[in-house]
Amino acid sequence: MRSLEEINDKIKSGKVVVVTAEEVVDMVKEQGVKKTARMVDVVTTGTFGPMCSSGIYFNIKQSTPKIKCGGGRVTVDGVAAYAGWAAADILLGCSAMTDEDPRNAVYPGLFKFGGAHVIQKLVSGEKVRVQVRTYGTDCYPRKEYDAELGLEDMNNAVLFDPRNAYQLYNVAVNLSERTIYTYMGVLKPRLGNANFATCGALSPLLNDPKLRTLGIGTRIFLGGGEGYVVWPGTQHVAEPERDEKGLPLTPSATLAVIGDLKGMKERYLRAASIAGYGSSLSVGLGIPLPVVDEEVIAYAAVTDQDITFPVVDYSEAYPLGRPGALGRVSMAQLMSGSVEVDGKKLPTGGLASRARGREVALLLKERIAQGTFLLTRPSAALPGAELAPGL
Amino acid sequence: MVKKKLVLSFPPRLTQQPVTYDLIRKFDLQVNILRARVVPRERGRIVMELKGSAKDIKAGLEYLEEQGVQVDPMVQEMRHYSDKCVQCTACTAMCPTDALTIEPVSREIIFEPSHCIMCESCIAACSYGAMESQF
Ligand code: SF4
Ligand code: SF4
Numbered sequence: 026m027r028s029l030e031e032i033n034d035k036i037k038s039g040k041v042v043v044v045t046a047e048e049v050v051d052m053v054k055e056q057g058v059k060k061t062a063r064m065v066d067v068v069t070t071g072t073f074g075p076m077c078s079s080g081i082y083f084n085i086k087q088s089t090p091k092i093k094c095g096g097g098r099v100t101v102d103g104v105a106a107y108a109g110w111a112a113a114d115i116l117l118g119c120s121a122m123t124d125e126d127p128r129n130a131v132y133p134g135l136f137k138f139g140g141a142h143v144i145q146k147l148v149s150g151e152k153v154r155v156q157v158r159t160y161g162t163d164c165y166p167r168k169e170y171d172a173e174l175g176l177e178d179m180n181n182a183v184l185f186d187p188r189n190a191y192q193l194y195n196v197a198v199n200l201s202e203r204t205i206y207t208y209m210g211v212l213k214p215r216l217g218n219a220n221f222a223t224c225g226a227l228s229p230l231l232n233d234p235k236l237r238t239l240g241i242g243t244r245i246f247l248g249g250g251e252g253y254v255v256w257p258g259t260q261h262v263a264e265p266e267r268d269e270k271g272l273p274l275t276p277s278a279t280l281a282v283i284g285d286l287k288g289m290k291e292r293y294l295r296a297a298s299i300a301g302y303g304s305s306l307s308v309g310l311g312i313p314l315p316v317v318d319e320e321v322i323a324y325a326a327v328t329d330q331d332i333t334f335p336v337v338d339y340s341e342a343y344p345l346g347r348p349g350a351l352g353r354v355s356m357a358q359l360m361s362g363s364v365e366v367d368g369k370k371l372p373t374g375g376l377a378s379r380a381r382g383r384e385v386a387l388l389l390k391e392r393i394a395q396g397t398f399l400l401t402r403p404s405a406a407l408p409g410a411e412l413a414p415g416l
Numbered sequence: 417m418v419k420k421k422l423v424l425s426f427p428p429r430l431t432q433q434p435v436t437y438d439l440i441r442k443f444d445l446q447v448n449i450l451r452a453r454v455v456p457r458e459r460g461r462i463v464m465e466l467k468g469s470a471k472d473i474k475a476g477l478e479y480l481e482e483q484g485v486q487v488d489p490m491v492q493e494m495r496h497y498s499d500k501c502v503q504c505t506a507c508t509a510m511c512p513t514d515a516l517t518i519e520p521v522s523r524e525i526i527f528e529p530s531h532c533i534m535c536e537s538c539i540a541a542c543s544y545g546a547m548e549s550q551f
Contacts, residue, residue: 073502075543133540210506211541218509295502297543305543307502362508362518374509374541378502379523 053326071311071385074377078188092167097159119306139304141296188258192230201340206301224382225356236410240403246311249293252284263409329356421490443476496527507538
């Protein structure tokens with residue numbers, strides 16, 4: 026149909042036609058797959074929601090005398106960081122907390138300040154306090170280091186998320202008699218509410234369910250800046266069960282992503298204090314899908330009616346690892362404000378933001394249309410996937 | 417029929433007195449208590465909705481002031497900070513009234529203070545500190 030090079034040439038010459046994964050739905054309804062595929066070069070997707078498996082690593086400029094963080098103890102704004110590497114590389118996970126935080130000792134814990142909040146401070150331009158206590162060596166004699174550092178003071182600062190962009194996620198409910206506090210939000214007793222964490226028909230991996238156009242090396246929108254898919258995410262499932270439209274029915278794909286923190290923005294990298302659970306980082310992530318054949322459009326035309334998620338009890342089944350769901354509900358039902366589970370009508374609440382996911386897809390569309398974002402050819406397919414011919 | 421949302425502040429000596437009972441019995445008012453924080457020997461606060469004729473409400477309020485109760489019109493006790501809100505919609509599942517709803521097309525949150533009963537359920541549901549109580 027058209028090659029990746031042709032698409033990039035069109036981007037450079039300003040002639041590219043880009044639509045979002047929401048806009049493509051109506052186009053296909055009106056004009057069909059064939060005609061839409063002929064017109065559209067790129068479909069952009071987007072999502073925004075808590076991605077607990079997020080973190081940053083950064084490299085600090087050496088002081089005189091030099092210091093070796095590796096093997097010592099490092100905190101950033103009091104939050105425990107990891108320094109088990111060389112002299113000046115420090116890793117900070119979004120869920121890390123300060124030693125003083127009571128966590129859930131005062132239940133439900135508020136988790137007001139964790140690694141995610143440090144990350145948000147950095148991208149918003151604030152400085153954070155890096156404290157190192159370590160042993161001295163002949164080549165790195167210094168034992169203590171204490172400094173206020175902003176992103177501009179660091180040699181490198183990188184967002185690295187080993188597991189993001191879940192293709193399929195549970196809808197969470199609570200069958201027990203008490204309110205529970207989970208990473209899926211507050212769940213009221215006796216099926217009091219149903220919470221979902223997906224952008225549905227706008228979600229990156231649901232618009233290319235078989236991962237035909239993206240893989241290792243795909244350039245993406247990440248946290249307001251740019252990033253890359255670098256590996257299958259941890260817990261990636263290569264061969265999930267699928268429905269007749271190719272959509273996964275059981276746990277499926279995830280992505281490991283990386284990007285320069287220095288180019289990211291607070292609006293798309295937000296700290297979340299999840300009551301009773303912990304601190305997490307909400308990440309804006311968008312993937313452009315090159316329309317190299319008609320199938321790309323056929324998959325991207327997926328609607329909120331098509332996508333279904335399993336309903337899982339988070340009071341017992343989930344924590345105890347018991348299999349089995351309480352049925353499936355569609356994204357359209359979830360977005361209507363209530364779903365029916367076990368004959369009961371439950372109000373629904375989201376964790377991912379459709380509004381901000383849409384913003385991500387539109388921003389990515391704009392960058393491509395303006396010629397500032399070129400598409401990349403994946404170097405390798407993700408496990409279980411086969412790249413579209415021509416990619 | 418007039419409806420009024422009010423915040424009553426009681427000096428400690430008054431917290432044991434049946435003022436709400438008096439409002440109902442002496443002034444024929446419907447009293448709906450939305451929130452109350454009454455701790456012995458401390459200043460107490462009650463958020464209530466009064467319903468009745470304009471004349472009865474006026475008389476009731478005068479009575480309260482005579483008793484030494486400070487009466488303030490309810491200025492929005494819950495606040496929605498739209499700059500902190502990411503439009504996740506988690507709070508809407510917790511809200512027992514329609515104070516928090518979703519605009520169906522934009523998927524953005526609409527906060528309608530007049531429907532809020534200040535139950536504070538949305539505070540724990542919001543991970544971004546976008547719902548705050550001024551109580
Ligand atoms: S305080 Fe209660 S009624 Fe008011 S907005 Fe929050 S959840 Fe709704
Ligand atoms: S839970 Fe908080 S961030 Fe989410 S929509 Fe409600 S107010 Fe906004």
